[in-house]
Amino acid sequence: MxxxxxxxxxxxxxxxxxxxxxxxxxxxxxxxxxxxxxxxxxxxxxxxxxxxxxxxxxxxxxxxxxxxxxxxxxxxxxxxxxxxxxxxxxxxxxxxxxxxxxxxxxxxxxxxxxxxxxxxxxxxxxxxxxxxxxxxxxxxxxxxxxxxxxxxxxxxxxxxxxxxxxxxxxxxxxxxxxxxxxxxxxxxxxxxxxxxxxxxxxxxxxxxxxxxxxxxxxxxxxxxxxHRVIVMYAGKVVERGTLNDIFYNPKHPYTWGLLRSVPRLDSDRNNDLESIPGTPPDLFAPPVGCAFAARCPYAMKICKEVDPEHFDVSAEHSSACWLMHPEAPKVEMPVQAGRGSHG
Structure with a gap:
C-alpha cells in the first residue's frame, strides 16, 4: 500500500x-x-x-x-x-x-x-x-x-x-x-x-x-x-472509522448524540429531534478526564478522572471512550442512533 x-x-x-x-x-x-x-x-x-x-x-x-x-x-x-x-x-x-x-x-x-x-x-x-x-x-x-x-x-x-x-x-x-x-x-x-x-x-x-x-x-x-470520518470534540479526536463504521456502528456517546440530532425521512421522530444537553468545556482549562463526561448520560467515575485512550473496534475503527474497556458495563447504542441517517 x-x-x-x-x-x-x-x-x-x-x-x-x-x-x-x-x-x-x-x-x-x-x-x-x-x-x-x-x-x-x-x-x-x-x-x-x-x-x-x-x-x-x-x-x-x-x-x-x-x-x-x-x-x-x-x-x-x-x-x-x-x-x-x-x-x-x-x-x-x-x-x-x-x-x-x-x-x-x-x-x-x-x-x-x-x-x-x-x-x-x-x-x-x-x-x-x-x-x-x-x-x-x-x-x-x-x-x-x-x-x-x-x-x-x-x-x-x-x-x-x-x-x-x-x-x-x-x-x-x-x-x-x-x-x-x-x-x-x-x-x-x-x-x-x-x-x-x-x-x-x-x-x-x-x-x-x-x-x-x-x-x-x-x-x-x-x-x-x-470514505472515512473523524469525530472531534473539545480539540480531540473521540472516534474515527469508515463511513459505515460511524453511521452504522458508532461507539462513542458523542457520536450517538450527533447522529440522533439529524432529521431523517424514514422515521416518525422528526418532530422530536434530540439535542446534546450541556455545553462544551472551557478550553482555557480543559477537564482532567474525558472532555465529554459532563454531558454524557453514561459517564462513570473514571471518566471524570482519567482521559481515555483510543480503544480499537477494528483495524480502521476506534473510539476514545471508557465504555469500550472490557470491564466497563455493557451499554447498548440508542435505538436508531445512526440507522438510515444517510439514506
Whole structure:
C-alpha cells in the first residue's frame, strides 16, 4: 500500500490570550491516503477548522502557536511545522488548495475572478498572462460555469453565492494540488446549490484523484462524500472509522448524540429531534478526564478522572471512550442512533 499523502501526529495548537492559553487542538492524529475523502466533523468550537488551517499554516502566529512534538508530514517530504513562510508559500497553492467557508469574504472584491485565478497560476507555473487567463477560463468551465470567458471579466459582487463558491473551487484547483481542504464548503448556500457543489466536488475528486479533507458539521454532506470520518470534540479526536463504521456502528456517546440530532425521512421522530444537553468545556482549562463526561448520560467515575485512550473496534475503527474497556458495563447504542441517517 502506498504511503499516506498526509500524516498528522499529536498535533497541538494553542492561542495565547490575555486571560491565558486556549488549547484549541489537543493531540490530534490521523492519516489521509491518495484519492481519499476524509471528513472531520463536530460541533462549532471543537477544533476542526483550526486543525485544517494549521495544515495550511494559515492561522495567525501570534496569538496561535504549534506546540513542540506536533508533526504534519505532507507527501512524505514536507514537515509542515518546520517550514519557513517562504517555503510554505511554494507548498500552499502549488501542492495544497483550500476552499473557505465564505467566498464573499475570501475573494478580492477589487479584482476580476479571472485575475484572481490566474494570479496563482502565474506565481507557481511558468506561463504567460494570456495562458494563465485561458487556464482560468478552463477551470471555470471545469467547475460548471457557463460562458467562462465572460465570467473571467466579472467581479465577485456580480456573481451569485453558488457561482462565487465555484470560483473558490476553481481557485483551489488552479495548480492541480495533491491535497484539497474544503472548510464548510456549503455553509452559506441554499439546499439546491449545496447539492450541486457536493456533486461538483465528487466529480472533481474522481477526475483528478485529489485527496480531500472535508471539514463540516453537516452529516448529510459527510454521507454523500466521505470514505472515512473523524469525530472531534473539545480539540480531540473521540472516534474515527469508515463511513459505515460511524453511521452504522458508532461507539462513542458523542457520536450517538450527533447522529440522533439529524432529521431523517424514514422515521416518525422528526418532530422530536434530540439535542446534546450541556455545553462544551472551557478550553482555557480543559477537564482532567474525558472532555465529554459532563454531558454524557453514561459517564462513570473514571471518566471524570482519567482521559481515555483510543480503544480499537477494528483495524480502521476506534473510539476514545471508557465504555469500550472490557470491564466497563455493557451499554447498548440508542435505538436508531445512526440507522438510515444517510439514506
Amino acid at each position: 502506498s504511503k499516506p499523502i498526509l500524516e498528522v501526529n499529536n498535533l497541538r495548537v494553542s492561542f495565547k490570550m490575555y486571560a491565558g492559553e486556549v488549547q484549541a487542538v489537543r493531540g490530534v492524529s490521523f492519516t489521509l491516503n491518495k484519492g481519499e475523502v476524509l471528513a472531520i466533523v463536530g460541533e462549532s468550537g471543537c477544533g476542526k477548522s483550526v486543525t485544517a488551517q494549521t495544515i495550511m499554516r494559515l492561522i495567525p502566529t501570534p496569538p496561535s502557536y504549534i506546540k513542540p512534538g506536533s508533526s504534519i508530514l505532507f507527501d512524505g517530504k514536507h514537515e509542515i511545522t518546520k517550514l519557513t513562510e517562504s517555503q510554505m508559500e511554494h507548498v500552499r497553492g502549488e501542492e495544497m488548495g483550500m476552499i473557505f467557508q465564505d467566498p464573499m469574504t475570501s475573494l478580492n472584491p477589487t479584482m476580476t475572478v479571472g485575475a484572481q485565478i490566474s494570479e496563482g497560476i502565474r506565481k507557481h507555473q511558468k506561463v504567460t498572462k494570456a495562458e494563465a487567463m485561458q487556464r482560468a477560463a478552463d477551470l471555470l468551465t471545469l467547475v460548471g460555469m457557463s460562458n467562462a470567458q465572460e465570467r473571467t471579466r466579472q467581479y465577485p459582487h456580480e456573481l451569485s453565492g453558488g457561482m462565487r463558491q465555484r470560483v473558490m473551487i476553481a481557485l483551489s484547483l488552479a495548480c492541480n494540488p495533491k491535497l484539497l481542504i474544503a472548510d464548510e464548503p456549503t455553509t452559506a448556500l441554499d439546499v439546491t446549490i449545496q447539492a450541486q457543489i457536493i456533486d461538483l466536488l465528487r466529480e472533481i475528486q474522481k477526475k483528478t484523484d485529489t485527496s480531500i479533507i472535508l471539514i463540516t458539521h453537516d452529516l448529510g454532506v459527510v454521507a454523500e462524500m466521505a
